[in-house]
Amino acid sequence: DAKTTQPPSMDCAEGRAANLPCNHSTISGNEYVYWYRQIHSQGPQYIIHGLKNNETNEMASLIITEDRKSSTLILPHATLRDTAVYYCIVRPDNYGQNFVFGPGTRLSVLP
């Protein structure tokens, strides 16, 4: 699996957009980018994933650069409940492949 690099921590003001970067410069052509988050001590929660195109769902948007070497997760209007550790993971789109969770980015949404 390609390795990812994320900043260890970030702050964001409540109501503003939170932009979380991820570097995956060694990503392969068949590897997807996934984002999960872990709120306090709960189990991680799936947010979004993508291959080449930008993706949006009810939780967030994922912007992947054209060369696919980096991506940004965008929470458009961060709330206090979005305070969590966010994990960027790349893995092949193959059945049975495992997710490798790094240390992630600790996002603090401030009132």
Next chain:
Amino acid sequence: NAGVTQTPKFQVLKTGQSMTLQCAQDMNHEYMSWYRQDPGMGLRLIHYSVGAGITDQGEVPNGYNVSRSTTEDFPLRLLSAAPSQTSVYFCASSVTHPPYEQYFGPGTRLTVT
């Protein structure tokens, strides 16, 4: 749907004791896995299963055993607990088609003294 359930929520063991952490899912997912998370760290894969009767080792399998006799259940056994196994344990399950979204249980906090 209850999703992924884990029992117990908390457990304290003495060094050398054995125990089984239970994990069950009611979503008919073929893929199940166990992770451990140490303080300030990401999750590390212990064992996983791609279906009943099939298990394989992850990144940190030593000291743990698993079996998968049914689709629903995937217990994790600690053979002889050590203080290094003090951690939070998460069970997860997922579908076997894209996007392979994993659903995690609430975790079991284990302390070995």
